[in-house]
Amino acid sequence: MARQDKAAAGRRRARFSATVAALLAAGLAVGGCGAGGERSSADRAKGEGGRTAPAVPDGGAGTVAPEDADGAARDRQPSARPAPDYLSTFALDVDTASYGYARRTLSEGRLPDPATVRPEEFVNSFRPDYPRPEDNGFSVTLDGARAGQDGWSLVRVGLATRAADRSGERPPAALTFVVDVSGSMAEPGRLDLVKESLGLLADELRDDDSIGLVTFSDQAETRLPLTRVGDARGRIREVVDSLATSSSTNVEAGVRTGYDVAVEGHREGATNRVVLLSDALANTGATGAGTILERIDAERKRYGITLFGVGVGSDYGDAFMEQLADRGDGQTTYVSTSAQARKVFVDQLPAHVELRARDAKAQVSFDRRTVERFRLIGYENREVADEDFRNDRVDGGEVGAGHTVTALYAVRTRSGATGPVATATVRWLDPATRAPHERSGSVGTAALSGDVWGGGHDSLQLTAITAYFADDLRGGDLPGAPGLPVLAERAESIAGRSGSAVVRELAEAVRQADRLRGPAEAPAGEGELKSGDPYS
Helix, strand or coil: CCHHHHHHHHHHHHHCCHHHHHHHHHCCCCCCCCHHHCCCHHHHHHCCCCCCCCCCCCCCCCCCCCECCCCCECCCCCCCCCCCCCEEEEECCCCCHHHHHHHHHHHCCCCCCHHHCCHHHHHCCCCCCCCCCCCCCEEEEEEEEECCCCCEEEEEEEEEECCCCCCCCCCCEEEEEEEECCHHHHCCCCHHHHHHHHHHHHHHCCCCCEEEEEEECCCEEEEEEEEECHHHHHHHHHHHHCCCCCCCCCHHHHHHHHHHHHHHCCCCCCEEEEEEEECCCCCCCCCCHHHHHHHHHHHHHHHCCEEEEEECCCCCCHHHHHHHHHHCCCEEEECCCHHHHHHHHHHHHHHHCCEEEEEEEEEEEECCCCEEEEEECCCHHHECCHHHCCCCCCCCEEEECCCEEEEEEEEEECCCCCCEEEEEEEEEECCCCCCEEEEEEEEEHHHHCCECCCCCCHHHHHHHHHHHHHHHHCCCCCCCCCCHHHHHHHHHHHHHHHCCHHHHHHHHHHHHHHHHHCCCCCCCCCCCCCCCCCCC
16 A cells, blocks of 8 residues: 555544544644654645644653652643554655755745655655665664753654665666656756766666666657666767657656556666656646556565656646656656756766665654653654554655665653663664564664764764754744754755865755745744765
8 A cells, every 4th residue: 555545544433533533633743653653734734735843741641640749740631632652654655756845945035835745755865974884774773862952852863774886786677767858847957958968877876787768758758768778878879869848748748658658668686767848847747646646656566666757837726746656656856057957867876776665664662750741843744653653565665775874753751760762763664575574773862961062073063954954944943953054054054164165055055045035034043966975
Protein backbone atom coordinates (compact mmCIF):
# COMPACT_ATOMS: atom_id res chain seq x y z
CA MET A 1 0.00 0.00 0.00
CA ALA A 2 1.42 3.40 -0.95
CA ARG A 3 1.93 6.20 1.55
CA GLN A 4 -0.93 8.31 0.18
CA ASP A 5 -3.32 5.36 0.59
CA LYS A 6 -2.10 4.71 4.12
CA ALA A 7 -2.60 8.36 5.01
CA ALA A 8 -6.18 8.19 3.72
CA ALA A 9 -6.82 5.08 5.79
CA GLY A 10 -5.38 6.84 8.81
CA ARG A 11 -7.77 9.72 8.28
CA ARG A 12 -10.73 7.38 8.22
CA ARG A 13 -9.64 5.79 11.47
CA ALA A 14 -9.05 9.19 12.99
CA ARG A 15 -12.64 10.32 12.35
CA PHE A 16 -13.89 7.66 14.71
CA SER A 17 -11.26 8.15 17.38
CA ALA A 18 -12.28 9.93 20.55
CA THR A 19 -8.61 10.49 21.22
CA VAL A 20 -8.28 12.49 18.04
CA ALA A 21 -11.36 14.51 18.90
CA ALA A 22 -9.83 15.47 22.22
CA LEU A 23 -6.52 16.38 20.61
CA LEU A 24 -8.19 18.51 17.98
CA ALA A 25 -10.16 20.31 20.62
CA ALA A 26 -6.94 21.14 22.42
CA GLY A 27 -5.15 22.12 19.19
CA LEU A 28 -2.34 19.66 19.80
CA ALA A 29 0.18 17.89 17.59
CA VAL A 30 2.91 15.36 17.95
CA GLY A 31 4.77 15.99 14.73
CA GLY A 32 4.72 13.30 12.11
CA CYS A 33 3.19 10.55 14.20
CA GLY A 34 0.68 10.35 17.01
CA ALA A 35 -0.02 7.68 19.52
CA GLY A 36 -1.02 4.39 17.97
CA GLY A 37 -0.12 5.67 14.49
CA GLU A 38 -2.77 8.41 14.37
CA ARG A 39 -2.11 11.42 12.18
CA SER A 40 -0.92 14.62 13.75
CA SER A 41 -3.48 17.36 14.31
CA ALA A 42 -1.63 19.52 11.80
CA ASP A 43 -1.97 16.85 9.11
CA ARG A 44 -5.63 16.36 9.97
CA ALA A 45 -6.21 20.10 9.74
CA LYS A 46 -4.69 20.38 6.26
CA GLY A 47 -6.81 17.57 4.78
CA GLU A 48 -5.97 16.75 1.18
CA GLY A 49 -4.52 20.06 0.11
CA GLY A 50 -1.57 21.95 1.53
CA ARG A 51 0.07 21.92 4.93
CA THR A 52 -0.71 23.72 8.12
CA ALA A 53 2.16 24.28 10.52
CA PRO A 54 1.56 22.17 13.60
CA ALA A 55 1.46 23.80 16.99
CA VAL A 56 3.83 22.82 19.76
CA PRO A 57 2.15 20.00 21.69
CA ASP A 58 0.52 21.02 24.92
CA GLY A 59 -0.64 17.66 26.20
CA GLY A 60 -2.32 14.49 25.01
CA ALA A 61 -0.24 12.38 22.66
CA GLY A 62 3.41 12.92 23.38
CA THR A 63 2.68 13.97 27.00
CA VAL A 64 3.17 11.81 30.07
CA ALA A 65 0.36 10.82 32.38
CA PRO A 66 -0.42 13.15 35.30
CA GLU A 67 1.49 12.40 38.48
CA ASP A 68 0.39 11.77 42.01
CA ALA A 69 2.11 13.64 44.80
CA ASP A 70 4.69 10.86 45.17
CA GLY A 71 5.73 11.22 41.54
CA ALA A 72 4.20 7.98 40.32
CA ALA A 73 2.26 8.23 37.10
CA ARG A 74 -1.42 7.50 37.64
CA ASP A 75 -3.07 4.82 35.57
CA ARG A 76 -6.29 6.79 35.55
CA GLN A 77 -6.82 8.75 32.35
CA PRO A 78 -9.83 10.51 30.87
CA SER A 79 -11.55 8.00 28.59
CA ALA A 80 -11.01 10.25 25.56
CA ARG A 81 -7.27 10.64 26.21
CA PRO A 82 -5.53 7.33 26.85
CA ALA A 83 -1.85 7.26 27.67
CA PRO A 84 0.23 7.65 24.50
CA ASP A 85 2.53 4.95 23.21
CA TYR A 86 5.54 7.25 23.00
CA LEU A 87 6.42 6.00 19.52
CA SER A 88 7.11 8.03 16.38
CA THR A 89 7.20 6.06 13.13
CA PHE A 90 7.87 7.34 9.61
CA ALA A 91 9.17 6.29 6.20
CA LEU A 92 12.65 7.55 5.38
CA ASP A 93 12.82 10.54 3.06
CA VAL A 94 15.79 11.76 1.01
CA ASP A 95 13.89 14.42 -0.97
CA THR A 96 15.40 17.91 -1.19
CA ALA A 97 13.13 19.68 -3.70
CA SER A 98 11.33 21.83 -1.13
CA TYR A 99 14.52 23.59 -0.06
CA GLY A 100 15.78 24.09 -3.62
CA TYR A 101 12.48 25.57 -4.76
CA ALA A 102 12.27 27.82 -1.69
CA ARG A 103 15.72 29.24 -2.45
CA ARG A 104 14.71 29.87 -6.06
CA THR A 105 11.49 31.62 -4.95
CA LEU A 106 13.29 33.79 -2.39
CA SER A 107 15.94 34.80 -4.94
CA GLU A 108 13.12 36.09 -7.16
CA GLY A 109 11.77 38.28 -4.37
CA ARG A 110 8.86 36.09 -3.22
CA LEU A 111 8.19 34.18 -0.03
CA PRO A 112 7.47 30.50 -0.77
CA ASP A 113 3.95 29.19 -0.39
CA PRO A 114 3.87 27.59 3.08
CA ALA A 115 2.27 24.49 1.54
CA THR A 116 5.52 23.84 -0.40
CA VAL A 117 7.74 24.04 2.69
CA ARG A 118 8.69 20.63 4.11
CA PRO A 119 11.21 20.91 6.97
CA GLU A 120 12.65 17.43 6.45
CA GLU A 121 13.69 18.41 2.91
CA PHE A 122 15.41 21.55 4.19
CA VAL A 123 17.26 19.50 6.81
CA ASN A 124 18.20 16.71 4.39
CA SER A 125 19.63 19.17 1.87
CA PHE A 126 22.73 19.22 4.09
CA ARG A 127 24.80 16.15 4.88
CA PRO A 128 26.20 15.88 8.39
CA ASP A 129 29.35 13.84 8.77
CA TYR A 130 27.68 10.86 10.42
CA PRO A 131 29.75 7.69 10.79
CA ARG A 132 29.34 5.39 7.80
CA PRO A 133 28.70 1.67 8.20
CA GLU A 134 31.16 -0.82 6.81
CA ASP A 135 28.36 -2.98 5.42
CA ASN A 136 25.40 -2.14 3.18
CA GLY A 137 23.09 -1.20 6.03
CA PHE A 138 22.73 2.00 8.06
CA SER A 139 24.64 3.67 10.83
CA VAL A 140 22.41 5.15 13.56
CA THR A 141 23.62 8.25 15.42
CA LEU A 142 21.67 10.18 18.07
CA ASP A 143 22.71 13.46 19.68
CA GLY A 144 21.11 16.62 20.98
CA ALA A 145 21.35 19.75 23.10
CA ARG A 146 19.22 22.18 25.08
CA ALA A 147 17.12 24.63 23.04
CA GLY A 148 15.67 27.56 24.95
CA GLN A 149 13.96 27.52 28.31
CA ASP A 150 11.36 25.30 29.99
CA GLY A 151 13.20 22.04 29.49
CA TRP A 152 13.06 21.94 25.69
CA SER A 153 15.86 20.22 23.80
CA LEU A 154 16.54 19.20 20.22
CA VAL A 155 17.19 15.51 19.65
CA ARG A 156 18.67 14.52 16.29
CA VAL A 157 18.43 11.07 14.73
CA GLY A 158 21.02 10.62 11.99
CA LEU A 159 21.11 7.70 9.55
CA ALA A 160 23.78 7.11 6.92
CA THR A 161 24.63 4.54 4.26
CA ARG A 162 28.01 3.55 2.94
CA ALA A 163 29.15 5.61 -0.04
CA ALA A 164 29.48 3.98 -3.45
CA ASP A 165 32.84 3.03 -4.84
CA ARG A 166 32.66 4.66 -8.25
CA SER A 167 35.34 2.37 -9.62
CA GLY A 168 33.94 -0.74 -7.92
CA GLU A 169 31.29 -3.19 -8.94
CA ARG A 170 27.61 -2.23 -8.82
CA PRO A 171 24.45 -3.43 -10.56
CA PRO A 172 23.88 -1.77 -13.93
CA ALA A 173 21.37 1.06 -14.17
CA ALA A 174 18.44 1.20 -16.60
CA LEU A 175 17.32 4.83 -16.61
CA THR A 176 14.36 6.05 -18.67
CA PHE A 177 14.32 9.84 -18.87
CA VAL A 178 10.94 11.49 -19.37
CA VAL A 179 11.57 15.08 -20.47
CA ASP A 180 9.00 17.87 -20.52
CA VAL A 181 9.32 19.84 -23.79
CA SER A 182 6.11 21.83 -23.42
CA GLY A 183 5.97 25.56 -24.11
CA SER A 184 6.53 26.50 -20.48
CA MET A 185 9.93 24.77 -20.62
CA ALA A 186 11.24 27.43 -23.03
CA GLU A 187 11.92 29.77 -20.11
CA PRO A 188 15.67 30.06 -19.37
CA GLY A 189 16.64 27.61 -16.67
CA ARG A 190 14.24 24.89 -17.79
CA LEU A 191 14.80 22.85 -20.99
CA ASP A 192 18.26 24.33 -21.52
CA LEU A 193 19.22 23.18 -18.03
CA VAL A 194 17.68 19.74 -18.64
CA LYS A 195 19.70 19.30 -21.83
CA GLU A 196 22.88 20.34 -20.06
CA SER A 197 22.13 17.92 -17.24
CA LEU A 198 21.52 14.95 -19.55
CA GLY A 199 24.70 15.72 -21.46
CA LEU A 200 26.67 15.65 -18.21
CA LEU A 201 25.10 12.39 -17.13
CA ALA A 202 25.83 10.66 -20.44
CA ASP A 203 29.53 11.05 -19.67
CA GLU A 204 29.19 9.71 -16.14
CA LEU A 205 27.30 6.45 -16.71
CA ARG A 206 29.10 3.19 -17.37
CA ASP A 207 29.10 1.29 -20.63
CA ASP A 208 26.82 -1.40 -19.21
CA ASP A 209 24.20 1.12 -18.07
CA SER A 210 21.16 1.81 -20.27
CA ILE A 211 19.42 5.06 -21.16
CA GLY A 212 15.99 5.60 -22.68
CA LEU A 213 14.47 8.97 -23.57
CA VAL A 214 10.82 10.02 -23.86
CA THR A 215 9.65 13.58 -24.50
CA PHE A 216 6.19 15.00 -23.98
CA SER A 217 4.21 18.14 -24.66
CA ASP A 218 0.58 17.64 -25.78
CA GLN A 219 1.61 14.10 -26.80
CA ALA A 220 4.45 11.80 -25.81
CA GLU A 221 7.17 10.50 -28.12
CA THR A 222 9.80 7.82 -27.59
CA ARG A 223 13.05 9.37 -28.79
CA LEU A 224 15.32 6.55 -27.65
CA PRO A 225 14.38 3.07 -26.38
CA LEU A 226 16.44 1.73 -23.50
CA THR A 227 19.90 1.47 -25.06
CA ARG A 228 23.23 0.33 -23.62
CA VAL A 229 25.42 3.41 -23.15
CA GLY A 230 28.61 1.70 -24.41
CA ASP A 231 28.96 2.73 -28.06
CA ALA A 232 25.82 4.88 -28.06
CA ARG A 233 27.12 7.98 -26.23
CA GLY A 234 27.29 9.94 -29.46
CA ARG A 235 23.75 8.95 -30.42
CA ILE A 236 22.49 9.85 -26.95
CA ARG A 237 24.06 13.31 -27.23
CA GLU A 238 22.50 13.87 -30.66
CA VAL A 239 19.04 13.07 -29.33
CA VAL A 240 19.53 15.33 -26.30
CA ASP A 241 20.85 18.22 -28.42
CA SER A 242 17.81 17.98 -30.73
CA LEU A 243 15.28 18.58 -27.94
CA ALA A 244 13.09 21.65 -28.50
CA THR A 245 9.95 23.02 -26.88
CA SER A 246 6.47 22.54 -28.32
CA SER A 247 2.97 23.16 -26.93
CA SER A 248 1.02 22.13 -23.81
CA THR A 249 1.97 19.86 -20.87
CA ASN A 250 0.54 16.34 -20.88
CA VAL A 251 2.42 14.83 -17.94
CA GLU A 252 0.12 11.81 -17.93
CA ALA A 253 1.09 10.90 -21.51
CA GLY A 254 4.76 11.38 -20.74
CA VAL A 255 4.76 9.24 -17.62
CA ARG A 256 2.63 6.53 -19.28
CA THR A 257 4.96 6.29 -22.27
CA GLY A 258 8.02 6.49 -20.05
CA TYR A 259 6.85 3.50 -18.06
CA ASP A 260 6.06 1.64 -21.31
CA VAL A 261 9.69 2.12 -22.34
CA ALA A 262 10.97 1.18 -18.87
CA VAL A 263 8.89 -2.01 -18.77
CA GLU A 264 9.81 -3.04 -22.31
CA GLY A 265 13.52 -2.56 -21.59
CA HIS A 266 13.35 -3.81 -17.99
CA ARG A 267 16.60 -5.48 -16.93
CA GLU A 268 16.68 -8.16 -14.26
CA GLY A 269 19.26 -7.43 -11.60
CA ALA A 270 19.58 -3.80 -12.66
CA THR A 271 18.38 -0.61 -10.95
CA ASN A 272 15.37 0.25 -13.10
CA ARG A 273 14.28 3.86 -12.72
CA VAL A 274 12.18 6.49 -14.49
CA VAL A 275 13.61 10.01 -14.21
CA LEU A 276 11.01 12.75 -14.78
CA LEU A 277 12.41 16.20 -15.63
CA SER A 278 9.63 18.79 -15.66
CA ASP A 279 8.11 21.92 -14.15
CA ALA A 280 5.16 19.57 -13.33
CA LEU A 281 2.56 22.10 -14.50
CA ALA A 282 0.15 19.67 -16.13
CA ASN A 283 -2.55 21.31 -18.28
CA THR A 284 -3.47 18.61 -20.82
CA GLY A 285 -4.64 15.01 -20.48
CA ALA A 286 -5.13 13.66 -16.96
CA THR A 287 -4.00 16.74 -15.06
CA GLY A 288 -4.76 15.23 -11.65
CA ALA A 289 -2.38 12.77 -10.07
CA GLY A 290 -4.82 9.87 -9.72
CA THR A 291 -4.51 8.20 -13.14
CA ILE A 292 -0.74 8.63 -13.24
CA LEU A 293 -0.33 7.32 -9.70
CA GLU A 294 -2.10 4.07 -10.55
CA ARG A 295 0.39 3.30 -13.32
CA ILE A 296 3.41 4.26 -11.23
CA ASP A 297 2.25 2.12 -8.32
CA ALA A 298 1.55 -0.91 -10.52
CA GLU A 299 4.99 -0.92 -12.14
CA ARG A 300 6.75 -0.30 -8.83
CA LYS A 301 5.12 -3.39 -7.37
CA ARG A 302 5.52 -5.61 -10.44
CA TYR A 303 8.96 -4.60 -11.73
CA GLY A 304 10.54 -2.56 -8.93
CA ILE A 305 10.71 0.51 -11.18
CA THR A 306 11.14 3.63 -9.07
CA LEU A 307 10.64 7.29 -9.94
CA PHE A 308 13.13 10.14 -9.52
CA GLY A 309 11.59 13.58 -10.02
CA VAL A 310 13.76 16.57 -10.99
CA GLY A 311 11.91 19.88 -10.83
CA VAL A 312 12.80 23.02 -12.78
CA GLY A 313 11.30 26.45 -13.38
CA SER A 314 10.25 29.49 -11.35
CA ASP A 315 6.65 28.20 -11.47
CA TYR A 316 6.81 24.59 -10.36
CA GLY A 317 4.15 22.01 -9.51
CA ASP A 318 5.78 20.97 -6.26
CA ALA A 319 2.87 19.04 -4.74
CA PHE A 320 2.19 17.19 -8.01
CA MET A 321 5.80 16.10 -8.44
CA GLU A 322 6.04 14.99 -4.83
CA GLN A 323 2.92 12.82 -5.18
CA LEU A 324 4.39 11.10 -8.22
CA ALA A 325 7.72 10.38 -6.53
CA ASP A 326 6.04 9.20 -3.34
CA ARG A 327 3.94 6.66 -5.19
CA GLY A 328 6.97 5.58 -7.21
CA ASP A 329 8.98 4.88 -4.03
CA GLY A 330 11.47 7.45 -5.22
CA GLN A 331 12.63 10.96 -4.46
CA THR A 332 12.51 14.53 -5.72
CA THR A 333 15.06 17.29 -6.10
CA TYR A 334 15.03 20.73 -7.72
CA VAL A 335 17.63 22.45 -9.88
CA SER A 336 17.79 26.05 -11.08
CA THR A 337 21.48 26.58 -11.90
CA SER A 338 24.25 24.75 -13.75
CA ALA A 339 26.04 24.15 -10.46
CA GLN A 340 22.97 22.46 -9.00
CA ALA A 341 22.51 20.40 -12.16
CA ARG A 342 26.11 19.22 -11.93
CA LYS A 343 25.61 18.31 -8.28
CA VAL A 344 22.55 16.15 -9.11
CA PHE A 345 23.61 14.56 -12.41
CA VAL A 346 27.37 14.24 -11.91
CA ASP A 347 27.94 14.03 -8.16
CA GLN A 348 24.75 12.34 -6.95
CA LEU A 349 22.70 10.38 -9.47
CA PRO A 350 25.47 8.08 -10.78
CA ALA A 351 26.62 7.34 -7.21
CA HIS A 352 23.09 6.84 -5.90
CA VAL A 353 22.12 4.41 -8.64
CA GLU A 354 23.30 1.66 -6.31
CA LEU A 355 20.54 0.99 -3.78
CA ARG A 356 21.28 0.26 -0.14
CA ALA A 357 17.72 -0.16 1.13
CA ARG A 358 14.12 -0.58 0.05
CA ASP A 359 11.05 0.22 2.15
CA ALA A 360 13.17 1.79 4.88
CA LYS A 361 11.34 3.06 7.97
CA ALA A 362 12.40 4.51 11.30
CA GLN A 363 10.75 4.20 14.68
CA VAL A 364 11.78 6.33 17.65
CA SER A 365 10.72 5.21 21.13
CA PHE A 366 10.77 7.88 23.84
CA ASP A 367 11.17 7.02 27.52
CA ARG A 368 8.15 8.30 29.44
CA ARG A 369 10.21 8.49 32.66
CA THR A 370 12.36 11.30 31.23
CA VAL A 371 10.29 12.71 28.35
CA GLU A 372 7.26 14.91 28.90
CA ARG A 373 6.50 15.91 25.32
CA PHE A 374 7.98 15.36 21.88
CA ARG A 375 7.39 16.47 18.32
CA LEU A 376 8.92 15.35 15.05
CA ILE A 377 9.74 18.38 12.91
CA GLY A 378 8.36 17.68 9.46
CA TYR A 379 7.69 14.25 7.91
CA GLU A 380 3.92 14.82 8.18
CA ASN A 381 3.25 13.03 4.90
CA ARG A 382 5.75 10.25 5.63
CA GLU A 383 4.12 8.96 8.80
CA VAL A 384 3.53 5.23 9.21
CA ALA A 385 1.24 3.57 11.73
CA ASP A 386 3.34 2.35 14.65
CA GLU A 387 2.04 -1.19 14.30
CA ASP A 388 3.19 -1.23 10.65
CA PHE A 389 6.86 -0.62 11.43
CA ARG A 390 7.67 -4.30 10.94
CA ASN A 391 4.98 -4.93 8.35
CA ASP A 392 7.13 -5.25 5.25
CA ARG A 393 4.14 -5.02 2.97
CA VAL A 394 3.78 -1.37 4.02
CA ASP A 395 5.70 0.99 1.79
CA GLY A 396 8.79 2.78 3.15
CA GLY A 397 11.51 4.81 1.47
CA GLU A 398 14.22 3.93 -1.02
CA VAL A 399 17.75 4.92 0.05
CA GLY A 400 20.82 4.84 -2.16
CA ALA A 401 24.54 4.70 -1.51
CA GLY A 402 26.09 7.62 0.32
CA HIS A 403 22.82 9.08 1.59
CA THR A 404 22.19 10.62 4.97
CA VAL A 405 18.74 10.99 6.53
CA THR A 406 18.12 13.29 9.49
CA ALA A 407 15.07 13.54 11.72
CA LEU A 408 14.95 16.32 14.31
CA TYR A 409 12.68 16.27 17.35
CA ALA A 410 11.71 18.98 19.79
CA VAL A 411 11.69 17.18 23.13
CA ARG A 412 10.68 18.51 26.53
CA THR A 413 12.29 16.51 29.29
CA ARG A 414 10.92 16.24 32.80
CA SER A 415 12.52 18.49 35.37
CA GLY A 416 15.36 16.74 37.15
CA ALA A 417 14.90 13.46 35.29
CA THR A 418 17.99 11.54 34.22
CA GLY A 419 18.46 8.44 32.14
CA PRO A 420 17.48 7.22 28.64
CA VAL A 421 15.60 9.66 26.40
CA ALA A 422 15.07 7.91 23.08
CA THR A 423 15.98 4.82 21.09
CA ALA A 424 15.82 4.97 17.29
CA THR A 425 15.52 1.85 15.15
CA VAL A 426 15.77 1.76 11.38
CA ARG A 427 14.32 -1.19 9.45
CA TRP A 428 14.90 -1.87 5.78
CA LEU A 429 14.76 -4.60 3.14
CA ASP A 430 17.82 -5.75 1.25
CA PRO A 431 17.36 -4.51 -2.35
CA ALA A 432 18.32 -7.87 -3.85
CA THR A 433 16.93 -10.46 -1.44
CA ARG A 434 14.25 -8.37 0.35
CA ALA A 435 15.51 -9.84 3.64
CA PRO A 436 14.64 -7.48 6.55
CA HIS A 437 17.34 -5.87 8.70
CA GLU A 438 17.29 -3.54 11.70
CA ARG A 439 19.78 -1.35 13.53
CA SER A 440 19.33 0.88 16.59
CA GLY A 441 20.94 3.67 18.59
CA SER A 442 20.07 5.56 21.77
CA VAL A 443 20.57 8.89 23.53
CA GLY A 444 20.23 9.87 27.20
CA THR A 445 19.82 13.04 29.23
CA ALA A 446 23.59 13.42 29.68
CA ALA A 447 23.92 14.13 25.95
CA LEU A 448 21.43 17.00 26.22
CA SER A 449 23.36 19.00 28.83
CA GLY A 450 24.96 21.48 26.44
CA ASP A 451 23.37 24.50 24.74
CA VAL A 452 22.66 23.94 21.05
CA TRP A 453 24.14 27.36 20.30
CA GLY A 454 27.27 26.73 22.34
CA GLY A 455 30.68 26.02 20.89
CA GLY A 456 31.49 22.73 19.23
CA HIS A 457 27.98 22.07 17.91
CA ASP A 458 28.28 23.30 14.30
CA SER A 459 26.72 20.18 12.76
CA LEU A 460 23.76 20.13 15.14
CA GLN A 461 23.41 23.92 14.84
CA LEU A 462 23.15 23.65 11.06
CA THR A 463 20.39 21.06 11.40
CA ALA A 464 18.60 23.35 13.88
CA ILE A 465 18.97 26.40 11.62
CA THR A 466 17.43 24.65 8.61
CA ALA A 467 14.58 23.23 10.69
CA TYR A 468 13.82 26.56 12.38
CA PHE A 469 14.03 28.34 9.01
CA ALA A 470 11.55 25.97 7.37
CA ASP A 471 9.21 26.11 10.35
CA ASP A 472 9.27 29.91 10.27
CA LEU A 473 8.45 29.97 6.54
CA ARG A 474 5.35 27.87 7.12
CA GLY A 475 4.23 29.87 10.15
CA GLY A 476 5.23 27.49 12.90
CA ASP A 477 6.26 28.15 16.48
CA LEU A 478 8.99 25.70 17.44
CA PRO A 479 10.31 26.10 20.99
CA GLY A 480 13.60 27.95 21.18
CA ALA A 481 13.29 29.51 17.70
CA PRO A 482 15.62 32.53 17.71
CA GLY A 483 14.12 34.40 14.72
CA LEU A 484 15.37 34.86 11.15
CA PRO A 485 18.05 37.55 11.75
CA VAL A 486 19.78 35.42 14.38
CA LEU A 487 19.47 32.29 12.22
CA ALA A 488 21.17 34.13 9.34
CA GLU A 489 24.01 35.26 11.61
CA ARG A 490 24.56 31.77 12.93
CA ALA A 491 24.54 30.23 9.45
CA GLU A 492 27.06 32.84 8.31
CA SER A 493 29.29 32.02 11.29
CA ILE A 494 29.26 28.32 10.41
CA ALA A 495 30.02 29.17 6.77
CA GLY A 496 32.97 31.26 7.92
CA ARG A 497 34.39 28.47 10.07
CA SER A 498 33.82 25.70 7.53
CA GLY A 499 34.35 27.55 4.25
CA SER A 500 31.10 25.97 3.00
CA ALA A 501 29.50 27.67 0.01
CA VAL A 502 26.20 25.88 0.50
CA VAL A 503 25.92 27.08 4.10
CA ARG A 504 26.63 30.63 2.94
CA GLU A 505 23.79 30.22 0.42
CA LEU A 506 21.57 29.14 3.31
CA ALA A 507 22.50 32.28 5.26
CA GLU A 508 21.60 34.45 2.27
CA ALA A 509 18.26 32.67 1.82
CA VAL A 510 17.40 33.32 5.47
CA ARG A 511 18.33 37.01 5.04
CA GLN A 512 16.18 37.24 1.91
CA ALA A 513 13.23 35.78 3.77
CA ASP A 514 13.74 38.26 6.60
CA ARG A 515 13.85 41.19 4.15
CA LEU A 516 10.70 40.03 2.38
CA ARG A 517 8.90 39.48 5.65
CA GLY A 518 9.65 43.08 6.67
CA PRO A 519 10.22 44.51 10.16
CA ALA A 520 6.53 44.61 11.07
CA GLU A 521 6.10 40.85 10.57
CA ALA A 522 9.51 39.62 11.61
CA PRO A 523 9.37 37.30 14.61
CA ALA A 524 11.06 38.41 17.81
CA GLY A 525 14.61 37.13 17.95
CA GLU A 526 17.34 36.62 20.51
CA GLY A 527 19.17 39.45 19.72
CA GLU A 528 28.09 26.81 -5.55
CA LEU A 529 29.48 23.62 -4.32
CA LYS A 530 33.17 23.26 -3.62
CA SER A 531 35.26 20.13 -3.50
CA GLY A 532 35.53 18.96 0.06
CA ASP A 533 32.58 21.05 1.24
CA PRO A 534 31.60 19.28 4.49
CA TYR A 535 27.91 20.13 4.09
CA SER A 536 27.33 19.42 0.39
